[in-house]
Amino acid sequence: MSALLDPAERTARGARLQAELGGATTEPATPVEASWRDYIYAEIWSRPALDLRARFLIAMSSAATAGDAAATETYVRGALAGDLISLAELREAALHVAVYSGWSSGGILDAAVTRVADAMGLAAAVFAPIRAEPWDATARHEVGAASFKEHMLFGGPPPKTAYFEGGILNFVFGEMWNRAGLDERSRRWLTLVGVGFSGASTPIRSHVWSAMASGNASRAEMEEFVLQYAVHAGWPRGSVMQGAVLEQAARVEKNLPFEA
Known part of the structure; x- marks a missing residue:
């Protein structure tokens, strides 16, 4: 038979982790507040x-x-x-x-x-511009398609709709996923x-x-x-x-x- 777990020990662990990780250190006033300490921090973050x-x-x-x-x-x-x-x-x-x-x-x-x-x-914080240099629209589609395959490991969509062309290929994979930050x-x-x-x-x-x-x-x-x-x-x-x-x-x- 396994030993019973101690609720006081769980509370102490939760209070310690909540304080260390940036959360509240005051005594909980509601069940929801207590669950942050006794479950979220004590049992998940640990x-x-x-x-x-x-x-x-x-x-x-x-x-x-x-x-x-x-x-x-x-x-x-x-x-x-x-x-x-x-x-x-x-x-x-x-x-x-x-x-x-x-x-x-x-x-x-x-x-x-x-x-x-x-x-x-x-x-x-210093950050790189979204794009600093001029670009060719067709080339950016090609960059986006190559980046999609690099990160997703399968081929991406062709630029046949505004969503695919202006969103997925142009910005999401053409620019954002390639940022070094x-x-x-x-x-x-x-x-x-x-x-x-x-x-x-x-x-x-x-x-x-x-x-x-x-x-x-x-x-x-x-x-x-x-x-x-x-x-x-x-x-x-x-x-x-x-x-x-x-x-x-x-x-x-x-x-x-x-x-x-």
Whole structure:
């Protein structure tokens, strides 16, 4: 028979992690507040299957996409204070969130970064312009198509509609995914949050497959991602994402290509 777990120990662990990671340190006044300490921090953030940098990226983008400015700011503060994500990387993260969760959500994250950076007295982060040099429109389509294949590991759409031409090829893969300010693994987490909230089957399945097929995330990390993501997305969206992870992990393990 296994030993019983001690609720007092869980509370102590949750309070410690909540304080260390940037959350509240006051005694909870409601069941929801208590659940942040005794479940979210004590039992999710303490799990070893995913690194803290990844958890912060998932949490802050999920909170911003859910419209929770206060939680977004808490995560930004924790990431900066813990030296886990730089200010310049956070600015790039906000741009990535804007693409996959909408510019309003990206704006919530960007504003939270500004508030925290100002409060900490940080100098403004230098960022590369969206595009500094003139370009040829046809060449940008070609760059976007090549970038799509590089990051997604399968061929992308032809520029036959405004969405594909002006969005996916021109900007998303023609420019944003190629920016040097944020590594590919980090961009994966932000993308997965955005497509997860969308509920759109093909983007969810394709990006889940690409995250694992690229080696950016293992099956165990993807399964842990689902739990961290569900905190702000909710368990029903988490269930959809979990199904996609199980389905696409089986394909990756058999070396099967993505199938729409």
